[in-house]
Amino acid sequence: MTEEDLTSGLVYNYTQAAEPPTRDTRIEPTNAYLGSCRSLKLAMGQGCAKFNSRYFSQGVGCQLILALGIVRTFQNVVTIIHGPLGCASNNIGLAGFNKTARALKGKPAGDVIWIHTNLNESDVIQGGTDKLREAVLYAEKEFRPDVIVIGNSCVPGIIGDDIDSLVDELESRLSAKLVPVHCEGFRSRFVASGYDAAYHGLLRKMVDPPAVIDSVIERSPDEEERLDRIRRQNSRTVNLLNVGSTSYGDEVELSRILSALGLKVNVLPLYGHVDEIAKMGEAALNISICATHDDYLIGHLKERFGTPYVIDTLPIGLKNTNQWLRAVGRALNLTDETESLIRTETAQLTLALEPFKKILAGKSVWVGGGETRIFTTAEFFQSLGLKVLGLKPHNFDRFAVPMLDDMEEPETVAAVAAGQPAEELVYLKRLKPDLYIGHGGANGWVLRLGIPTIPLYGQSLNHLGYSGAYELARKAVRALLNTNLARKAAANVTLPFKDEWFESDPQANIKESLASVI
Amino acid sequence: MESSFIERAKTSCALGGAIAAVSSLPRAIPIVHASGGCAQTLSATYNLGSGYKGPGYCSGTMTPTSNITENDIVFGGEERLEEQIESTLRIMDGDLYFVVTGCQVEIIGDNAARVAGRFKNHSVPVLYASTPGFLGDGFKGCEAVLSSLVTDFIEPCARKDLKTVNILGFTPGQDVFYRGNIENIVLLLAKLGIKVNSFFGHGETAASIKTYGRAGHNLVFSEIHGQRTARAFEEKHGIPSLTVDLPVGDTGAETFLRQIAGPLKIPAGKLNEVIAEERSYYYSYFRSFLEIYGDLDYQRYAVIAADINYAFPLTRFVSEDLGWIPHLVVISEQPQSPEAEGKYADKFLTLTARVRPKVIFEANTGQILRHLNESWPPNRNEKYYNRLAPLFLIGSSLEGSVAQKTGAQFLPVSYPVTNRAVLTKGYTGFRGGLTLAEDIFSSLVSNR
Structure with a gap:
């Protein structure tokens, strides 16, 4: 998937306005759809899920x-x-x-x-x-x-x-x-x-226009533009755009990979200094690790300063880290270097994952949280031989549609729900995955069902890049070594539901709007 | 008093306090009529910030909520609320459901009381409290919930039982140690044959709360918080109230028991017997620390930065029971009037150390360091300088950096507490005093 496909039709000329349009109108995602990966793809194609809501609802966040x-x-x-x-x-x-x-x-x-x-x-x-x-x-x-x-x-x-x-x-x-x-x-x-x-x-x-190159020769506007382009093309400085869930370990790992291509990496804008953020427009490339997080930012930077961007996927697991890296390589004409790096990293990681694969093969997993992170995490565990029983994205939009195809089994449950542990727990109680990987605020409830959990992300956890893949696999193996806490929790701590809820069809809780029926 | 901005307020809003309160009641389910983020955000304030107390039976991401959007703001959200109550009753398993409201729906004038009223014939009670954030802090939300219970749920009872008391002033979440504090009071008063109704304590049920109208007295463990609920008890159920300080440690617990003995008609013999017994227990353990106190010079200048419930009790404990020098008390809340402020400050006149602490009411967290710096003459490069040291700071986790900058040793007790994980621990009573001593001395020896 190229950058153009993911963002085609989107415009970013809003900076004159005091406030941006909300995602409701700009991206048209859905946060209420229960079905399978196959049916979700269909629904997204028809644009019919975006107005859905719920009869019974829990917090969707602010x-x-x-x-x-x-x-x-x-x-x-x-x-x-x-x-x-x-x-x-x-x-x-x-x-x-x-x-x-x-x-x-x-x-x-x-x-x-x-x-x-x-x-x-x-x-x-x-x-x-x-x-x-x-x-x-x-x-x-x-x-x-x-x-x-x-x-x-x-x-x-x-x-x-x-x-x-x-x-x-x-x-x-x-x-x-x-x-x-x-x-x-x-x-x-x-x-x-x-x-x-x-x-x-x-x-x-906070973001300044890029400084104009000092030159004694007077330049025409066209010349100015040409010089600007050259300046950027020559530059090896890239912005690696971090998010709230990228740990220091993640940033070190992704910087290591990019540095191996000879790039100078600014990790921005979270935890950034005001002067670093002011100069964001000067980089040769903006590299996103999450389209859901960054499309507005990088779309604007491209419209204003012409900076190209990578928005392809989230670098979790071998396949998606390689895919992400290839997109960077393409954008900077570093294809050979990228392929050589990918060869080395792939060989090393594949070997290192072998012992974990033996233990994890045949187990099952459910992943819940932000759309791009859960699909890439699920894809990685699928590649280790686990069966992905379901995914619960907080919302679903165009950026994650291509990821649906990465799921081997099209009937894998896709339960689009911001929060809404009530619905998710019904699925989990029925499907009984061996392991749950979830967003903050979700894991504790799942433990009460007796299912062992690992967090989807964490302040001190490295889940991104090649080293992150190794850490994720290692963590899953550790979680399955002793599941006593989940067992004890299920036996002794109750969930606040009536039995009938667990016997009901959660899909009946989705209110399809009239607009979606048309 | 005039309201101003607050820098790092150590609280949430009324709705936040209400959700924390409902989710701390036995098998109670909050139904939040507000925008989509309120329930979760406000829950997180306490579920994380209060020693990792977690969501309880049903709060946090689990909270049922109407998720009001722009459309409802324009056209009204009552229908949506009705749908949410109806579906919650169908799905969630509770003994008590509580509709609480956020700013958005109160501004547009939704009548949530009327909507909740439509469910009054349901087999399980559906109660309502008005709790918009602009009403004030988390304490106020807890009061709104408890007051609703008192007026709309607790059954009137003409015959009072003098051996039963309702205890008030414990605010789940805002008091990080509320469960342990309540438990210690229950155990202490049981020695005097007094039964305690606590709303939030272990073993309470919706059915037991319904009978609170029988109590002979309300004991309010705060000058401010719990007073509205106490008034509701007085007006609806004719139960008189006594206001007491949190009884922390030997001095605090004895003062408390002697204060309530008269009104509760506890015979002097029994009272003295229990005090003697508890005191003997207290010192049979506390004596262990006499060696390090003496050998390692563990007397300290003390700074207390706490809410109004904890400020005086903690100061009294370090002054009267530990023999420390109470130097400065910064209280993170403002009493309702200058008179109330003066009355609270007067409590510190009862302390018997040779110096009395300076008492300041200050809501802005960042000003604590300034108050501390201004409380002591700076070193003007003197060869012999009488330092404010050794210094111990009891505050909240937000005071960690003040402790670091002033070289103080440090124990967070008042909300928020994010660098300790709390389960059963409480600081009330003689035994709670031992727990506090353990925590303070553990902090003193933590680098050894």
């Missing part, structure tokens, strides 16, 4: 959380949540995580700082921009940050607080860059809209 998950990591940043005290109060649970991640990645340590405008009942009536102004000025004075990000929540979104005018008013008075992020939870059914919201702010307020 785009504010995903937006802040990006900007909170920047170096020397203060995040202001314009809303009541609850919005992103999960910062409390994650502050230690971010602090540790900074340390693990060798970035300047320090507390993660956020401020709530603490909107109360009278602010709902009178508006909260005065409190927001005070919070911004306090952040500037107390913390001398490089960047202050305002995350806008539902309450100001509904009552109509004009945060953009406030940003215009304050911008010139601050030494920090001031970045508004429109990520009101109620506006989108898809949390991934939060990625776009954060990157919209970053693109508008």
